[in-house]
Amino acid sequence: MTSMTTATPRPLRIGFMPLVDCAPLVVAVRLGIDRRHGLRLELRRQGSWAAVRDKLLSGELDAAHALAGMVYGIETGIGGPQEQMAVLMVLNQNGQAIVLAPEAAQRLRAGVPLREALDVPARRPVLAQTFPTGTHAMWLYYWLAAQGVDPLHEVQAVTLPPPEMPAALARGEIEGYCAGEPWAAQAETLGAGARVIRSGELWPGHPEKVLACRRAFAALEPDTATALTATVLEACRWLDEDPRHRARAAQWLADDGAIDLPVACLSDCLLLPTGDDRASRLRFHGDGEVNFPWLSDGRWFLHQFRRWGWLPPDAGGDDALLAEIHRLDSYRLAALQVGVPLPRGDTRASLLFDGMRWE
Template sequence: MTASRTAGLERLTLGFIPLLDAALPIIAREGGFFAAEGLDVALSRENAWSTLRDKLAAGLLDGAHMLAPLPLAMSLGISGAACETLAPLVLGRNGNTLVLSSRWSEGMPLPETAIPPGDPDPAAGARDFARRLRHRGGPPPCLAIVHPFSCQHYQLREWLALGGIDADHEVKRVVLPPSRMAEALEEGRIDGFCVGEPWGSLAQRRGGGRIVASGAQLWPDHPEKVLGVTASWAERHPATLAALIRGLTGAADWLGASPEHARQARDWLALPPYLDRAASHLETLAPDTGPARQRLGGDLRPSPAAMAPMAAHLDHALRARGGRLAPARLSACYSPVHFDAATHQERA
């Protein structure tokens, strides 16, 4: 780590939801990477994405670990009051799991037990689910998502569509915080969910359900979480934003440097202020493992083109309201300009 640098705003608060892809802010704080950039960063654990969104928009948070579609949804005014929001860095790729209760998933092809080795076709599980749904009759199964404007929601819809299931009429969808998914499944209040790790693997380990598909199967290597800041905050504090980006990239480089670092990162996430017992079943944060294919390092540079799958869903939501997603809005939200300035990268 480098000697301490002076940033424009030295004390700030970042919000996060207890998920594995909050790892980089946690590592940057616990490992001293923020401090090396002259930043005193407090991490505020939030329970729901809507709460985190509202606090960021109100200026109660300086930045946040955010669902990749949420900055654009905020900018467009389709998730809360309109608030121009930027995503200057990617915090994680992949990492979502689609879990069904044991009653609905018994005998289905599972990503972690595929023969030959490798992921099974997610469409096979979706078609199996469709057959069960129509054979059993009765009330529609209840599936939980974390937020309407989330990759989890869009990936769930696309998985259901692979089985010919109408997500708006053949299943019931509810919104729950990620940390409540496994418990709700065990109690029978929901029949399945799509969520970021570690909550899917935890539900499977506790016997409440089984992972039947992953977001990595549907959208390989997609940006799942981003750093979110309001455009007004970025304009007022450019030096702080640059220091924040450098602290997070330093944490990512450190995480990927050795298996020992991945195990240390897991221990930090398991501390009570962060994920606590929800991370107790994990041994490491080694990248690209398990059915979720979680990636917490690598290329953190944002790219509007990489947001195409989720942008299509947001455009659909806008068209339902008589609008349309302008390419310029997408490009402004996920521009790499702040990342490149902070890391001194020159890209075409």
């Protein structure tokens, strides 16, 4: 069943960053899922998350593969332009990593406390994230703070596009970073650094990238927004159906120039980590559990913004704000159209690596 019936497919300009979790967008185009829903997705690779933000806000992009935390940062105007935003669905869970330079990583693995491994407070190590309010910044800050390192005062946090991070680490310009794959894998390939924790170990099943747009677009073109959601939902389901599908997606990511790395590296990142810990693995669908835009996930990001002093205390308006950002009605309609199961509620419980339970 299609979500739109038009004689001429509606073109949509969709931005993405060169990360393996942009795979659902590439799959949607390669398999022609967009055409079945009356759309023609025009995928546009971007050089940085700031570029994704700016082109979304200017209308140069209709929607984008976006960091979950970035959406809430734009909505609240933290450190940049403010705009009403919408989350249509979650694209994936997990699949990111924190990387440290070899010496620090080796010391940490030997049981040396993180403060000592980074030589804090004798100096302020330089650690990179990809966007100030993005998921990578939040994973990095949470991980540091849980081990007694103040991320705002005891380290120097810098922003870099993910493809630039491995080389910056190799040159000694930074001492670690948090980024999405394949850029943690690339640091290990270069011998520049080593993964010290995967994001799925830090928060098993955490939200990562989302399909985002301006709220005006979602409100003014609800049928288009629903059709786009249905399209990408089908692509996410296809990626989780069979490991061989992920191998094909890796080939497409390389062939289409989405990511300038060998297909073997992309395939490894899409399939790893192996083992029985399914909760920490890169997931794109999980029978819809991955894709549902849980309100409780949005509350976690707003809570972190307040923790770091970027927002005033909640005056009771968070739930109303999140109900505007998370387009639950559009998602539910799209899920019904393509046969994706829906949860009974709008929130879920999560357990992070330090024992903190978020509900």
